Amino acid sequence: MAYNRRMLKPIPDFLYGTAWKEERTADLTFQALQAGFRGIDTANQRRHYHEAGVGEALMRARDHGIGREDLFLQTKFTFLAGQDHRLPYDRHAPITQQVQQSLKRSLLHLHTDYLDSFVLHGPMYRHGLHDADWEAWDAMTQLKQSGVVRQIGLSNVSAGQLQELVANADVPPSYVQNRCFAALGWDRDVRALCANHDIKYQGFSLLTANLREIQRPQVIELAERLRLSLPQLVFGYAFSVGMVALTGTSSPQHMREDLLAKPLDATDAETFEIWTTK
Ligand SMILES: NC(=O)c1ccc[n+]([C@@H]2O[C@H](COP(=O)([O-])OP(=O)(O)OC[C@H]3O[C@@H](n4cnc5c(N)ncnc54)[C@H](OP(=O)(O)O)[C@@H]3O)[C@@H](O)[C@H]2O)c1
Numbered sequence: 001m002a003y004n005r006r007m008l009k010p011i012p013d014f015l016y017g018t019a020w021k022e023e024r025t026a027d028l029t030f031q032a033l034q035a036g037f038r039g040i041d042t043a044n045q046r047r048h049y050h051e052a053g054v055g056e057a058l059m060r061a062r063d064h065g066i067g068r069e070d071l072f073l074q075t076k077f078t079f080l081a082g083q084d085h086r087l088p089y090d091r092h093a094p095i096t097q098q099v100q101q102s103l104k105r106s107l108l109h110l111h112t113d114y115l116d117s118f119v120l121h122g123p124m125y126r127h128g129l130h131d132a133d134w135e136a137w138d139a140m141t142q143l144k145q146s147g148v149v150r151q152i153g154l155s156n157v158s159a160g161q162l163q164e165l166v167a168n169a170d171v172p173p174s175y176v177q178n179r180c181f182a183a184l185g186w187d188r189d190v191r192a193l194c195a196n197h198d199i200k201y202q203g204f205s206l207l208t209a210n211l212r213e214i215q216r217p218q219v220i221e222l223a224e225r226l227r228l229s230l231p232q233l234v235f236g237y238a239f240s241v242g243m244v245a246l247t248g249t250s251s252p253q254h255m256r257e258d259l260l261a262k263p264l265d266a267t268d269a270e271t272f273e274i275w276t277t278k
Contacts, residue, residue, distance in 0.1 A: 008150055009072055009116055011175070011200055012039035013239055014258065017248030018054050019043070025053030026060070028250055033061040033071075035255040041177075041202075041246055043076035043121060044106045046086035051075065051109040058111055074117035074175075075106045076155065077136060079124055095132055099139035103148070117175055118149040122156035129164050141171045153177060153202075159189040166197050177202040177246075182213040182276040186241070195242070204246040206234050213276040222271055226264070233272065235261035240269040 016037040021028050029040065040058075043049045062068070077099050080091060089101035107113060118140055124132040140152045153175030154165060166172045176194055180187045180203035187203065194201040207214070207230075214230055223233040231247075231254070238245040240263040247258050264272065 011072055011117070011202075011244055012037070013244060014235070014261075015039040015041040015072070015074065015202065015244060015246045016255075017041045017204060017246040018050070019048045019248055021053070021248075021250065022050055023053070024250065025050040026056035029054050029057035030060045031252050032255055033057060033066050034064070035252060036259050037255070038066075038070060039072040039074070039244075041074050042110075043078060043119075044088040044102045044109070045076065045078040045083055045121065046088070047082070047084040051106060055109045055111050068112055072116045073110060073112060074119060074153075075110065075115060076119040076121040077102045077140065078121040079132065079136070081124070082121055095135040096139040099136055099143070103143060107148075114147070115149045117151045117153055118143060119153040119155050119175060119177055123154075123161050127158070127160070129161055137165070137169060141169070144171060151175060153199075157190065159193055162190060162193050162199075166193070166199075172197060173199055175200050175202055175244075177204060179203075179205045179209055180238075180243070182210040185277050186237075186273070191241070191243070200244055201242065202244040202246060203238055206238055206245055206247075207231055210234070210276065216275055218275040219272065222268065222275070226268060228261075229257055231258060232261040233264070236264040237269050237272045237276075239263040240266070241273075 014037060016032040018025055018029055040054060042051050042054045044051050088105045089098040120136055124130050143149045144152050151174035153173045155177040157176055162176060176190060176199055178187050178190055191201050214234055223230050235245045235258060249255055
């Protein structure tokens with residue numbers, strides 16, 4: 001069947017995260033694609049990401065038979081407060097235009113004419129949604145309606161903010177991307193809202209935010225019994241509760257190891273959750 005660019009592509013279980021890789025971004029992203037990752041998460045935020053380096057990796061991958069149609073590409077719009085001096089838009093422009101300018105540059109960086117997902121990097125403030133958030137969301141909604149982005153999402157969001165968005169937005173988010181803390185029941189409240197509103201939850205810092213919890217003796221024992229590495233156990237748990245997992249590993253060996261992770265069965269997932277959320 002010929003590929004139809006209007007068709008929605010399912011999001012892969014794993015997204016390869018491209019933050020904090022600087023001049024290694026192109027090489028590591030290419031290695032991840034060669035290892036088998038087909039979902040890429042980036043941001044047009046030079047402070048933490050090198051989006052053009054991701055684009056370079058995509059070009060190399062295309063020369064090795066991995067084409068745009070094989071990939072799920074996600075990037076983000078970041079408000080001024082989250083940027084450094086290397087802005088992807090005019091700092092004086094209204095937010096609607098900043099969203100449009102940021103997306104336009106992302107498409108150039110990534111050598112594509114559409115995105116599978118475009119995410120608001122985070123609400124302007126920790127509590128509630130404010131005018132800037134609504135203006136950005138409306139601009140993103142228009143981009144979705146134009147077809148240049150397939151789906152829109154929101155990151156770094158509290159349950160209250162997500163509730164406010166789904167209650168009032170013309171177009172609800174398809175994705176939420178959050179730092180996922182075991183101590184909060186693996187972001188239980190936000191995940192429950194996502195489940196109720198048909199939003200796919202993407203979890204990041206699954207390993208790094210939870211080192212203490214996943215190194216408990218009972219968790220290590222469970223990993224040994226299942227013959228899994230601790231990262232495979234964590235990612236397996238994430239899949240079994242319906243999350244998309246992010247990993248930004250810089251190690252080719254860890255890339256391969258992570259891709260072997262499979263959902264845990266229900267009893268093992270429950271055991272893991274009990275020992276990591278106590
Ligand atoms: N929306 C946001 O605000 C936001 C914020 C942060 C991150 N993100 C996204 O999420 C992505 C992932 O970030 P992250 O915070 O989850 O952490 P990360 O940057 O992927 O760090 C994972 C750490 O765990 C280590 N590790 C050890 N064994 C591993 C294994 N088998 N598999 C994977 N990692 C292993 C890695 O070391 P090695 O490199 O040696 O494997 C690395 O130090 C980012 O690149 C970015 O795309 C988004």
